[in-house]
């Protein structure tokens with residue numbers, strides 16, 4: 001142990017103060033406390049606030065999310081972090097009155113059939129009644145039970161899997177906007193194994209997704225899946241601020257100076273240069289987008305940097321706007337609307353933000369969040385902000401009958417914001433982790449590797465802290481799995497996605 005003699009506190013740098021970096025910091029603080037060891041932590045954040053791509057903004061009486069507006073509760077990371085910070089009683093569910101969603105069909109918002117689960121229906125009645133598909137399209141979906149199992153075990157795209165098992169119509173009219181929306185991605189390129197391995201396993205284990213879902217149904221409520229998502233009364237910033245406060249109680253933040261350089265010292269220590277100052281650490285957690293980590297690692301290990309740079313990203317933008325309800329023809333009786341690519345519109349989705357979470361708009365007003373860009377419409381983002389707003393207001397008018405001038409209208413851009421788990425992603429992540437494993441005291445966190453949502457970002461931070469700790473301290477929480485404050489979180493299986501475990505987790509949540 002050349003670089004961490006027991007007589008000095010562990011010196012750890014965390015680069016990036018989004019969800020993953022803050023989680024890494026909190027986990028590191030807990031590990032040091034459990035071990036009774038001194039810790040000297042510095043969190044470097046190039047911006048002047050924590051949160052990364054996530055921020056809640058107050059605009060007059062409106063409470064508006066600029067990025068992610070909620071997190072999912074069927075993965076443990078988010079809820080466990082709230083419990084760790086004493087925020088579990090502050091969690092709010094989506095408004096049960098507005099959990100239905102819509103899919104655009106011939107220019108009209110059409111309800112998603114009740115019980116439809118991302119790629120397949122779990123309830124036949126509502127599915128058969130839905131005008132989203134033709135009779136032929138519906139028959140083809142139900143014929144899924146007799147589509148032979150694929151024997152080739154190579155990686156398949158989400159589009160190929162869904163087209164093969166359920167037909168083109170269901171793919172284009174329902175699945176593409178629902179699943180594509182999660183990644184603002186191109187499903188012809190995204191890997192099923194890297195995004196939704198459970199569906200691949202359903203085919204392998206039951207021969208049919210519909211049969212597998214039928215077996216599973218008892219464990220899952222078949223209502224609108226929006227019930228899975230939670231936030232806090234102050235928005236996502238309430239959680240981020242609690243995380244920041246927890247770290248700031250004992251450790252140091254460096255805001256506003258981007259880390260420019262990372263170097264490995266001769267004794268294996270890490271030298272971090274930010275704002276013309278160089279600091280020395282025993283361990284470094286890079287909680288950045290993959291391309292950001294690649295830039296810092298280029299001089300340390302060019303092969304690793306190459307793998308990181310190969311992780312693709314899509315860019316998107318969200319136009320945030322506030323309207324008088326009286327100016328909107330559509331009742332907005334749901335949480336949001338997604339738009340199939342085949343509808344040829346200029347927007348991807350609209351979230352009825354103040355319906356999804358009540359109390360965020362003044363009486364008689366509504367917040368809309370309109371998504372643009374993504375892998376399929378990246379050209380849309382070349383336009384300047386005023387042009388984007390114009391496009392959005394035209395589309396909102398045509399699709400939802402939104403008239404008049406909005407109370408506010410703002411653009412939040414996310415260039416290279418969402419990683420794309422394309423075919424080959426898992427193998428790439430394995431190579432990245434193998435390489436990182438060889439670099440003592442270095443770990444990577446963020447949404448680029450195992451999952452794009454907030455719970456996975458949090459989990460990635462916990463795991464990164466544990467790797468760094470194990471490297472420098474020579475011991476760690478052992479085989480208990482990652483945990484925040486005594487709530488054991490099962491570390492996700494390296495490969496695949498255990499169906500029983502996930503179902504159990506969602507069934508066990510009482511929110």
Ligand SMILES: CC1=C(CCC(=O)O)c2cc3nc(cc4[nH]c(cc5[nH]c(cc1n2)c(C)c5CCC(=O)O)c(CCC(=O)O)c4C)C(CCC(=O)O)=C3C
Nearest residue numbers: 072100101112181182224225226336349350351453454455
């Ligand atoms: C930006 C966005 C919209 C646009 C509008 C808006 O913001 O409203 C949207 C719409 C929708 N999303 C929907 C459903 C789901 N979205 C999921 C997961 C996720 N969505 C995400 C993003 C979005 N989603 C993200 C970043 C995740 C990953 C979370 C994580 O992994 O941390 C999952 C869980 C997947 C799993 O099982 O892993 C489900 C079931 C439904 C249908 C609801 C119904 O049934 O009526 C609709 C209209």
